[in-house]
Amino acid sequence: MPPPNAPGDSAAPLRTSSFAIEVPDALLARARAGERAAFEQLYRWFERPVFTLAVRICGDREEASEVLQDTMLKVIDKIGEFRGQGARGGTPFWGWLRQVAVNEALMRLRKQRRRRDELDIDDHTPRDDAGAPPATADAAQLQRALAALPATTRSVLWLYHAEGYTHEEIANLMQRSVSFSKSQVARGSRRLRDLLEPSGEPLAEVAHA
Template sequence: MPPEPRPSSSFAIEVPRALLDRARAGERAAFEQVYRWFERPVYTLALRICGDREEASEVLQDTMLKVIDRIGHFRGDSPFWGWLRQIAVNEALMRLRKAKQQPEAHDPLLDEREDDRAPPPPAAADAAALQRALAVLHPTTRSVLWLYHAEGYTHEEIAALMERTTSFSKSQLARGTRRLRALLEPDPRLMEESAHA
C-alpha cells in the first residue's frame, strides 16, 4: 500500500525572489505584499492551535514582526513559506505553553478504539461543524491534529516542535481523531428515534 500523500499546506505560496530581495532591502511595499499573502494562513493556524481569536491575532502580529526582523537571515535553501510557517508555528505553540492550560479531563468517548491514522470523518466537510468540534478539543490535541492533517507535519516534526515524544504526537492524534468522530458523526440511536417520530 503506497504511503498516504501529505496534505498541501495553506502556506504553500511561492514568493518571487525579486519580492524577497525587496523585502530584505527594507521596502515597505514588499513587506505589505508578504503580509497580505500570508495573513490568512498564519491567522488560521494560530486560531486552530490557540483556539482564541485574540490570541490568533497576537500570533499573526508577532509572526510578521519576526519575519520583518529576521528576513535578512533567510538563506533561501528551503521555500520561504516553510520558513515563515515555522515562525508562525513556534509563536502559536509558545503562546499555548504560556497559557498553562489545565490537564485534559478524561473523556469516556476516547476509550473506543479506532484507526488512529484515519482522516477526520466525512462530516468534517462542514466547516462550521468542524470549527465547533475543534473548539471543544484540548488545545494540545487540537494543535497536533491541525499540524498533522492540515499542515502535513510528521509525528517526528510535531514531537520536536512541542518538545515531546513521537508517541505523544501519535497518541494525541488518535485521541483527537476519536473525539472528532464522536462529535461529528451523528448518533445512530438519535437518527433512528427521529425517523420514527
C-alpha cells in the same frame, strides 16, 4: 481522497499547506532591502494562513491576532537571515515563515498550559483507527468540534492533518515524544468522529475554512 498517513508514516502530507505560496525572488530581495511595499505584500499573502493556524492552535481569535502580529514582526526582523529559497534542497520562504508562525503559536499555547493541567497520555498506545473523521459535515460543524478538543490535541491534529507535519516533526516542535503525537492524533480523531457522527468531514478538507 487517499487515506491519512499511518501513525508512524513520514510520507508526504495529505494536502498542500495553505502557506504554500510561491514568493518571487525579486519580492524577497525588495523585502530584504527594507522596502515597505514588499512587506505589505507578504503580509497580505500570508495573513490568512498565519491567522488560521494560530486560531487552531491557540483556540482564541484575540490570541491568534497577537500571533499574527508577532510572526510578521519577527519575519521583518529576521528576513535578512533567510537563505533557503533557491538553494538546492533549501527551504522555501513559505516554509520558513510557517515555522516562525508555528513557534509563535506554540509558545503561546505553552503559556496557556502553565495555567491549567492537561492529561498526559505519553504512554498510551494509539489505535489503528487514527484517521481523520468521516466525510460529510460542513466546515462550521467541524470548527465547533475542533473547538471542543483540548488545546494540545487540537494543535497536534491541525499540524498533522492540515499542515502535513510528521509525528517526528510535531514531537520536536512540542518538545514531547513521538508516541505523544501519535496518541494525540488517535485520541483527537476518535473524539472528532464522536462529535460529528453520523456525519463528518476530513480535517484536511476544511483546512482553509
